[in-house]
Amino acid sequence: MDFTDKTVWITGASSGIGEALAKAFAEQGAHIILSGRRVQALETVAADISTDTLLLPFETTDYDALPAKVAEAKKWKGRVDVLVNNAGISQRSLALDTDPNVHHQIVNVDLLAPIWLTQLLLPHMISAGGGHIVGISSVAGRIGVPLRTAYCAAKHGLIGYMDALRAETETRHNIHVTNILPGSIRTDVSRNALTKDGSKRDKSDAVIDNGMEPAECARQILEAVANKVPELIIAEGPELMLAQLRHSDPEKLFEMTAGLGAQIAEKYEAGDDD
Numbered sequence: 185m186d187f188t189d190k191t192v193w194i195t196g197a198s199s200g201i202g203e204a205l206a207k208a209f210a211e212q213g214a215h216i217i218l219s220g221r222r223v224q225a226l227e228t229v230a231a232d233i234s235t236d237t238l239l240l241p242f243e244t245t246d247y248d249a250l251p252a253k254v255a256e257a258k259k260w261k262g263r264v265d266v267l268v269n270n271a272g273i274s275q276r277s278l279a280l281d282t283d284p285n286v287h288h289q290i291v292n293v294d295l296l297a298p299i300w301l302t303q304l305l306l307p308h309m310i311s312a313g314g315g316h317i318v319g320i321s322s323v324a325g326r327i328g329v330p331l332r333t334a335y336c337a338a339k340h341g342l343i344g345y346m347d348a349l350r351a352e353t354e355t356r357h358n359i360h361v362t363n364i365l366p367g368s369i370r371t372d373v374s375r376n377a378l379t380k381d382g383s384k385r386d387k388s389d390a391v392i393d394n395g396m397e398p399a400e401c402a403r404q405i406l407e408a409v410a411n412k413v414p415e416l417i418i419a420e421g422p423e424l425m426l427a428q429l430r431h432s433d434p435e436k437l438f439e440m441t442a443g444l445g446a447q448i449a450e451k452y453e454a455g456d457d458d
Contacts, residue, residue, distance in 0.1 A: 185410040188213030191261040195244060195301070196271030198225035200371030201320065201405075204398035205268060208406050210235045217257050217264070220271065236261075244271045244297035254304045266409065267305055268318040269298035269342075274373050277380035278452050279333040286382045287334040294338035299345055306359070314358030316409055319346040323367045323419050326427045327437060330445040331452070343415075350414060360412045364405055365427065367419025368395030379457075396420065 192209045196202040198220035206216050206229055215236040218226045223241045230237040238260045242253050257264055272294040275286065302317055309315035324332050325339030343363050350361035368391045377385045401418050408416040417427050429437035451457075 185212050185406050187266075187406075187410075190214045190265040191217065191263060192266040192268065193217040193219065193240075193257055193264050193305075194268040194270055195219045195298070196320075197229060198222045200373065201366065201369060201398050201401055202268070202270040203229050204402035205270065205405060206237075207232060208399070208402040209266075210237075212406065214266075215261055217260065219253075244301070245292050247300055250301060250304055254301070254308070257305075258308050263312040264305060264308065264315065266316045266318065267302065267309075268320065269302065270318075270320040271297065272320065272338075273335075274377040275332050275335040275379075276374065276377045276385050276457070277331060278449055280449075281380040281452070282333070283381055286378050286380065287337070289382065290334035290378065291338045291341070294335065295341045295345075298342060302345075302349070306353075309359050310353075310357045314360075316360045316362065316412070317346070317349070318362045318364060318405070318409060319343070320364050320366070321346075323365050323417065323423050323427045325363075325365055326417070326430050328441055328445075330441070330448040362405075362408050362413055363415040364408065365415065365417045365419070366396075366401055367417075367423035367427075368392050369401050369418075370395045370397055 187209055192214045194202050194206050197206050197218040206218055210216050210233040213235065216233055217238045217240050218229055219240045219242060220226050221241060221243055226239050226241060230239060240253055240257060242249055273290055275290055298319060319342050321342045322339045324336045325343045328336055346361050346363050353359035370393065374388045374392045375386055379385050404418050417424060419427060426437060
């Protein structure tokens with residue numbers, strides 16, 4: 185896994201999987217472009233990285249600002265070898281209760297923003313002779329997970345876009361595409377999730393708190409990128425089993441998720457969101 189002198193651009197790099205990826209790529213010799221909204225958090229991440237770093241803060245849905253950010257990223261080392269579309273936001277609310285604006289915001293952040301950034305960078309990668317684009321989707325991008333209708337829609341869509349992009353660019357332009365489908369990783373994804381009215385949830389889930397360490401998730405992602413793996417599910421136990429059932433036995437999957445969804449919906453409709 186030698187990424188010496190490669191330039192890796194990571195969105196959502198201020199914490200969680202993005203932070204772990206920045207450190208992991210740097211340990212393999214890569215120069216790192218750190219993007220996110222929180223400048224101070226990005227500075228903290230950069231302080232722990234020994235290779236060259238460029239702080240490139242921006243709001244992923246500020247589409248008017250993105251062309252200049254792409255130009256700056258390309259100018260820094262002359263090219264971007266790897267783009268990791270990692271920035272995103274989750275959800276914890278029933279579809280029945282959720283304001284449509286919440287669906288709009290999540291799809292905008294988790295699907296349209298990475299598509300927009302990828303589209304802007306794509307011509308530069310083609311002119312440079314190739315590259316690698318990574319989409320951080322989710323197990324929820326393969327199966328329908330209760331309380332995450334908007335999140336599932338966005339993460340399913342990201343996989344579809346990346347798969348189609350791979351078909352167009354891998355052989356023709358030497359641009360490889362890797363979809364990553366994490367399960368429960370020990371991050372703040374649940375605390376930062378949006379509730380039915382768009383407010384921040386501010387509490388975690390036990391399954392997240394007991395999940396995989398971000399550093400281990402990052403190690404597996406690096407290995408997948410190094411080996412040009414098209415898709416990797418990073419999950420264990422029931423989450424991995426459910427993701428695999430989507431192809432091996434979808435009827436069983438739908439039956440299981442329907443039962444789980446009914447239990448969760450009953451709780452939420454009764455006002456119990458724990």
